[in-house]
Each structure stands twice: as structure tokens, then as C-alpha cells.
Amino acid sequence: MPPTFADVLDEALARWQAGESPEEILSHYPQQATALAPLLQMAQRLVPLQATKPPSPGALAAGRKRFLDSAFQRRYTALPARLKELGQVYRGSITILIRAHPLATIVAALILILITVSGGAMAASGGSLPDSPLYPVKLATEQIQIVLTFDPTAQEQLRLHFTERRQFEAQEMERRRQATTVAPPLTPLRTQTPTVAQPASPLATPTPSRTKEPEPTPRPSKTPEPQHTARPSRTPELDTPEPEHTPRPTRTEKPEHTPLLTRTPESERTPTPTRTPEAEHTPEPSRTPEPEHTPMPTRTPEPEHTPGPTRTPEPDDTPESEHS
């Protein structure tokens, strides 16, 4: 490939910069000499421009100081400026997002709120009992936990844990029920007693039939004392207004008790409540009246009539003896 004129000119200029004279250079390129000569002259004419007047002594030093001062300022002001820019970009991007996709932004916000609320509900339902409105949430959470546990052993442990939790909840509910059912009967009991005490005399006739009911409670022989103590415990309450009519109150008491006992089939299911109130009542009044009453039964010859077995049928016998 033959050299272009630009290449020839560049070679000629290289020769000139190396110190060859223009005549020598042109002799190397006889065919391009006429075109090369004016360009070499032009290059020579530029030489005077290479002369340089040096800068004033303090000028470059002053420029240096100005340069480094600016660099120092930039270094220590760049960070806050960049942070400000970032803040603007952040705010701007949110604004752009809301403007560009308002529906998507609302949906995203709702999902975020839903996640927050459901998470809170799940956490709050942890200690709920079956009567709590959050209890279904608790059960659902447990089901999800079971479903999301893939290890069979871990799943079984989880089921066992939840079963124990159910048992605890049942016990807790039972305890609450007792707390609520035991307290009220005490107050109705007192309110009921006067009303029952009045018809006590008319009820005197049917009492035998009722007295039969306790009869099946020859089991009192097994646990006679608590029942006995229970009855006297109430008798004093009734006795105190009518101390002279001691036998009657004992009868009136029985019907009073029997209705309670008839109720207690409910309470028999849960025997503890019936015992606890009696036990609670018995200590307070029974101690105080017992010394007063104890002489009474001792006076009654009944124990003397039937010395051995009298103790157990005492309550039954005494009314019978009276009736007879």
C-alpha cells in the first residue's frame, strides 16, 4: 500500500524536527516536493510561538492555594450535600411511585397494615381460652403451625403440645366456672331460706317422703359426719331466730337441704362445689352453736333409747320420734 500524502508530510516534518534542512527533506520526496514546501514553511513559521514568557512568581502559587482551598471545602462539604441529594432522591422516588401507581401503592399499604394487625392478633390470641373471641385465631394459628411443620416427629410433638394446651384450657375453664358458680349460691341460699322456712310447717307432712330420700343415705354411715355437720351448720342459722323450736328447724332444714341435694345432682357431677361451701360454712357457725346445741341432743333421750345405732339414724329418728 503506497503511503498517503499525509504520511509523506509526517515523515518530512519528522526529518525537519530532527534537524534536516528543507532542501534536504524535499530532495527525498521529488514527486511531492512542490506540495511539501509550503507546508514545511508553515511549520517553520510556528516556531516563534513556542517561545514562552514565564508566569509571574506568585501567580502559580496563588493559583495553587486557590485550588487546594477549593479541594478542602469540597471534601468537607461534599458529604452533607450528597446526603441532602440522597434525601431528595428518596422523597422524590416515593412521590413518583405514588403518582405512577396509586392503586399499587394503596394495595401495598393495605397489605402492610393487614400483616401488622394479623400478627398482633396472633400474638394476643396466645393465652386466650375458648370463651375468648380470639380463640379461633389461636386454633387457626396452631393448625397453620402443624401444616407448616414437615418433620413428622416435630409435627407429632406439636400435636401433643397442643393437646396439653387443650387440657390446660379445660382445667382453666373449669376453675373459672367453679369460681363463678360457687359464689352466687351462697347469696341465693340465704334469700331462699326464709321462704322455705315459712312453708316448713305445711311441708311437715311430706317430709317423711323426703326423709326417705336421705335414707338411701345410710351411706351417711360412711360419711355421716360431714353431712351431719352440714345440717347443723344450717340449723343454727334457722335455729337462732327460733331457738325453742329446735326440732322443727331441723326438719325444715332437711327439706331445705334436700332441694339443695336435688340440685346437687348437678353438683354431684361436680361434687367438690357442694362440699366446699358446706365446709366453708360449717366451721364458722358450727363451732359457735355447737356448744349450745350439743347439750340439747344430749338431753334428748333418743340416744339413750337406741344407744348403739342411734348416732347414725339420729337425724331420722328424732323427727320420727317426734312425729310419732
Added chain:
Amino acid sequence: MSSELPDEETLWRERASRGDIAALGQIYDAYAERVYRYLYHRLGNVSLAEDLTADVFLRMLESSGSARFCQVSLAPWLYSLAHNRLVDYFRRHKELPLPEEEDEPTNDFLATELDRWELRTALRRLTPEQQQVIALKFLEGLSNAQVAVALGKPESAIKALQHRALASLRRLLEER
């Protein structure tokens, strides 16, 4: 120029890009006179060349955090910054500044200064690339390879630009 301090220059660039004041000072000390000379050759005025030299380094500072600052050689980049600063100056000022007066100017001095003023005025009428090739090769004494790096062009393109620049400059001077 860049071949003189290749390793040092790389270190300076890296440190300067992180805002290292000392590294920036070293860059200024190494290149300030060369930038001044380039500007003086084109302007022919000392005080103006000094002012524009300071501006060139401030422009470099603005770009020191950019990715390009760590990639290019400093000397060609500073020449291009100086050229751009000249273009801005010539856009605002139609005429070249007059040369500083001597205390006792001689006839030779006046003739030489007039010739220089005419040359610089003719140079301004070339295309930007032609101006850069003339300034870097014939005033600053760079090789074709260095000019090619400064302009980001192949050497063949620099040879062609050199030919067109000299021909255009000769024609412009003959027209006057």
C-alpha cells in the same frame, strides 16, 4: 509527559479521587507550568494564561470524583480541559488579548509580536481538532502517539488532521 511519572501519576489519581489534598497538590505542581505554557502559546498574554490555568485546575477538581478521572492519563486530559477553557474564552471574546508591552519595545519585537498575533488569530479559525493538533505537536512538542491519546484518535487520523491544519493555516495567513 505521562510516560515520565506513570506510577506516581496513578497513585496521585487514586488518592486525589478520594479527596486527598496532598495528592492534589502534587498534581498541580507537576502540571501547572505545562498547562500555563499551552495557554500562553495560544493567548500570548501572561496574566490571562495564569488566570485560565487556575480555572483549568478547578475544573479538574470538579471531575476528580468521576470514574473517568481514574482511567485517563492526566496530561492529555489537562490539555483537553485547557482547550475547552480556551473555547469558552474565545466564545465570549472575539479578539485575542494584546501582548504585554515591553518597557522599551524595539521594532523587531513589534514585528515579531505582530506576526505571533496574526498566527494566533489564524489558529483560532481552525477547527477545534486542528487547533489541538497544531498546539500539541508544534507548540508543546508532543509525538503523534501522545497527541493521538490526547484526542482519542488513531495516529493515522492525527496525520491527516496535521496535513489539513497546516494547509488551512497557510491559506488563512495568505488571505490576510
